Amino acid sequence: MTLTHRQARAFKGTLGIFLFMAAWQASVPLIGLEAYYYPGPIDVWHAAVELIEKGILPVYLSDSAGRYAAGVCIGVASGISFGLLIGLNRTASRMLGPSINFLFSIVEAAWIPIFVIWWGYGFTTILISLAYVVFFPVLYNTLLGVRSVPQVYIHAARALGATRWQVLCNVILPSALPSIITGFRVGASFAFRGLVFAEIISAKTGIGFMIFEGATYLQTARTVVGMIVMGLAWLFINNFYLKPLERATVERWGLITTAETRE
Amino acid sequence: MTRSPFFKPVAASACVLVLYLAFHLWSVLQGEAKLPEDARPAPGVGVNFEVELRFKPESFHQTRLQALGRLVKVEGKTVLLDDVSRENAIALARTYWVAEMRPRR
Numbered sequence: 482m483t484l485t486h487r488q489a490r491a492f493k494g495t496l497g498i499f500l501f502m503a504a505w506q507a508s509v510p511l512i513g514l515e516a517y518y519y520p521g522p523i524d525v526w527h528a529a530v531e532l533i534e535k536g537i538l539p540v541y542l543s544d545s546a547g548r549y550a551a552g553v554c555i556g557v558a559s560g561i562s563f564g565l566l567i568g569l570n571r572t573a574s575r576m577l578g579p580s581i582n583f584l585f586s587i588v589e590a591a592w593i594p595i596f597v598i599w600w601g602y603g604f605t606t607i608l609i610s611l612a613y614v615v616f617f618p619v620l621y622n623t624l625l626g627v628r629s630v631p632q633v634y635i636h637a638a639r640a641l642g643a644t645r646w647q648v649l650c651n652v653i654l655p656s657a658l659p660s661i662i663t664g665f666r667v668g669a670s671f672a673f674r675g676l677v678f679a680e681i682i683s684a685k686t687g688i689g690f691m692i693f694e695g696a697t698y699l700q701t702a703r704t705v706v707g708m709i710v711m712g713l714a715w716l717f718i719n720n721f722y723l724k725p726l727e728r729a730t731v732e733r734w735g736l737i738t739t740a741e742t743r744e
Numbered sequence: 745m746t747r748s749p750f751f752k753p754v755a756a757s758a759c760v761l762v763l764y765l766a767f768h769l770w771s772v773l774q775g776e777a778k779l780p781e782d783a784r785p786a787p788g789v790g791v792n793f794e795v796e797l798r799f800k801p802e803s804f805h806q807t808r809l810q811a812l813g814r815l816v817k818v819e820g821k822t823v824l825l826d827d828v829s830r831e832n833a834i835a836l837a838r839t840y841w842v843a844e845m846r847p848r849r
Binding site for chain 2: 535537728
């Protein structure tokens with residue numbers, strides 16, 4: 482019996498995870514430290530089961546998911562809007578370009594103390610922090626997409642009588658969409674890191690808070706559970722939403738030449 | 745034949761939705777069993793409850809319980825919660841980490 486390419490890849494991936502877990506578990510007695518210092522996979526498994534039984538993990542996961550979704554939506558909407566504005570309007574580009582370049586260099590972590598002063602601990606601060614993290618990759622990719630549209634397409638559409646709005650909707654946006662989606666994917670991954678940091682500082686619930694609280698109370702296995710949950714959540718979002726979305730966009734509007742289109 | 749790129753997102757969303765609805769239904773059913781209609785507070789009236797958890801409460805549980813009523817005392821796995829409204833009592837009964845809840849005088 483031969484495995485298909487996909488089955489072989491899945492098998493190798495599972496084997497890799499299994500070997501990693503086995504090596505991790507084997508290292509626990511060799512290192513010989515207490516579980517609170519260096520938990521093994523079995524400790525982490527017990528902690529995960531306990532967190533689910535106690536209702537902590539589902540609530541924290543849903544809190545984090547809600548914040549993440551809201552923050553990414555705001556960041557993407559504002560990133561695309563500013564990207565289009567700067568990409569299409571020279572005056573806006575000259576006015577906003579330097580400020581945006583300056584702000585890009587200031588990481589979200591530096592803003593959080595000020596956000597806490599302005600909006601206090603909680604949802605708003607986390608939301609603004611996440612939107613800030615997502616904003617820049619989406620903006621720069623939108624800008625790249627808009628500026629990469631071949632001028633000949635725009636001139637052709639204008640020559641055929643298209644209005645500015647029609648050129649935007651039918652030429653610029655479809656051409657820029659693969660770049661926008663790439664920015665969205667990059668921003669969404671940055672938001673995951675931003676979420677942990679924002680929750681550590683300004684939340685009393687959420688996976689980021691659990692990671693921090695676990696370390697504070699020497700429940701290190703809970704911290705590791707939080708890290709694993711974040712990783713799994715990212716794999717889920719990336720594989721089931723972002724990758725298919727990117728694939729659909731690139732196939733529909735990207736510069737892909739298939740056998741069908743060549744004919 | 746290749747699948748539509750939207751197959752995965754739609755299937756994943758449908759799975760999440762089905763799991764959520766199944767969990768919600770299970771919560772409602774177990775809530776009915778823990779707090780039958782005759783044991784529920786009347787609308788607008790706060791009732792004191794003795795809430796039995798499946799484990800010793802952590803700060804997470806105490807915070808959640810405080811949002812539903814006035815937390816008076818914690819004794820091992822038992823929490824005394826006062827002034828619980830009808831809506832909050834139903835929400836509490838549906839919480840899966842609550843083992844039992846009894847009205848008390």
